[in-house]
Amino acid sequence: MLAAITRAVSPAINQCELTNLERVPIDLETARRQHRGYEAVLGSLGVKVVSLPAEEDLPDSVFVEDAAVVLDECAVLTRPGAASRRPEVESIARALAPYRELFTIQAPARVDGGDVLMVGKTIYVGQSTRSDLSAVRQIQNILAPYGYIVRAVPVVGCLHLKSAVTQLSGDTLLINPAWVDRACFPGVMFLEVDPAEAYAANVLRVGDAVVYQPSFPRTLERLEKAGIHPLLVDQSELGKAEGALTCCSLLFNA
Ligand code: CIR
Numbered sequence: 001m002l003a004a005i006t007r008a009v010s011p012a013i014n015q016c017e018l019t020n021l022e023r024v025p026i027d028l029e030t031a032r033r034q035h036r037g038y039e040a041v042l043g044s045l046g047v048k049v050v051s052l053p054a055e056e057d058l059p060d061s062v063f064v065e066d067a068a069v070v071l072d073e074c075a076v077l078t079r080p081g082a083a084s085r086r087p088e089v090e091s092i093a094r095a096l097a098p099y100r101e102l103f104t105i106q107a108p109a110r111v112d113g114g115d116v117l118m119v120g121k122t123i124y125v126g127q128s129t130r131s132d133l134s135a136v137r138q139i140q141n142i143l144a145p146y147g148y149i150v151r152a153v154p155v156v157g158c159l160h161l162k163s164a165v166t167q168l169s170g171d172t173l174l175i176n177p178a179w180v181d182r183a184c185f186p187g188v189m190f191l192e193v194d195p196a197e198a199y200a201a202n203v204l205r206v207g208d209a210v211v212y213q214p215s216f217p218r219t220l221e222r223l224e225k226a227g228i229h230p231l232l233v234d235q236s237e238l239g240k241a242e243g244a245l246t247c248c249s250l251l252f253n254a
Contacts, residue, residue, distance in 0.1 A: 002047045002207060003254035005095050007064050008054035009035050009238070015059040016241040017082045019129060019159050024240050031237040035062065038211075038248055041233045045206045048254060052095060060085050062238065063247040065162075066112040066130075067092040069123075069139070070252040073146045075100040076139060081110040081130025092250070099254055103142045111135035114160030114247055119167055119188065123150045126161025126180075153184045158198075159242050166203045166246060168210065168228065174219075176201040191226055194218035202244035203230070204251075211245055 009031045016026075039049050055061040060082075067089045069076045075096050077089050093102060105111055115126035116139075123143065125136045133152060140150040155161050157179045164179035172189045175182060176198055182190055193200035193216070200216035203223075212220060212230035223230060235245055 001254055002045075002251060003050060003099070004039075004042050004047045004249040004251045005050045005052065005064055005092065006035075006039055006042075006249050007052040007062050007091075008032065009062045010054050010059050011056055012059040013062070013238075013241060017060055017084060018242060020157070021240065021242055026237055026240045031062075034234050034237050035248065038233050038235060038245070041211055041231055042206065042249065042251075045209050045231075047206060047251070050095060052091060055088070055091070058085070058088050060241065061088045063114070063241075063243050064088075064092060064250050065247040066114050068096060068250055069113050069116045069118075070096065070100060070250050071118070071143070071146070071148070072253055073101075074103060074142075075252075076103045076105065076142055078111045078113055079105040079107060079109055079135070080112050081128070081132075082112075085112075096250070099252065105135055105138050109134035109138050111139070112160060113250075114162050115155070117161055117165065117167065119173070119185070121148050123148050124153045124161060124184065125150060126155040126164075127152050128155045128158075128160055130160065151184070153180060155180050160247075162202055162246050163199065163242075163244065165201055167205055168203055168223075169205075172226075174201050174203050174223075191222060194222060199239070199244070202246055204245040204249070206251065213239075213245060215239070
């Protein structure tokens with residue numbers, strides 16, 4: 001069965017890190033309601049949701065994806081690129097310990113889980129303001145024994161690799177080619193976001209289902225035309241904190 005670790009929105013969310021967006025007020029109640037909707041959609045897809053309590057002093061801690069990379073064989077605890085986010089990892093380690101053998105990224109390497117995209121046995125690691133080559137090498141060393149190939153991918157203009165590209169189906173990636181080069185992903189097919197919807201490339205795949213945001217109607221139309229009919233969940237309030245769909249869960253086979 002699939003499990004998802006999630007964490008309630010911190011009351012400090014308005015002090016979140018911001019890289020590419022101007023700060024605008026985030027309504028805590030709206031963010032929490034939308035986040036509960038996200039958890040409910042996961043539950044409706046048969047996912048066992050392990051919901052951690054909110055962390056009062058960790059503004060970005062709802063974005064659990066950044067603290068770990070979970071594979072079938074093990075999990076790698078990250079060392080987040082923003083110093084303010086490093087204390088988030090400890091409680092995620094505790095939550096993952098019953099499920100996986102844990103490895104750790106060592107200082108001074110830095111990586112956010114949002115920069116890590118798994119496509120089969122290939123792991124792409126975005127080279128963003130948050131993640132560096134030293135982390136790529138560590139991930140490679142940890143995962144090579146399990147047969148994974150790890151590749152560094154330059155990312156420009158957005159926070160994370162998965163802001164620019166995510167997996168839509170077994171062989172297709174949803175991509176914003178303005179932020180990442182298609183040539184970095186040999187042998188796969190692409191669906192491009194509508195150019196008017198730069199932030200639309202983050203889709204959450206849950207088994208064979210696809211979860212998406214109603215905020216990107218033009219790209220949604222492209223998905224529908226391609227025969228993909230996503231479940232919709234509004235995450236627009238956390239979008240103001242530069243969060244998207246994948247960042248709010250750690251999804252794995254339990
Ligand atoms: C940050 O800047 O770290 C948070 N405000 C947003 C993190 C979003 N995480 C993700 O897309 N994986």
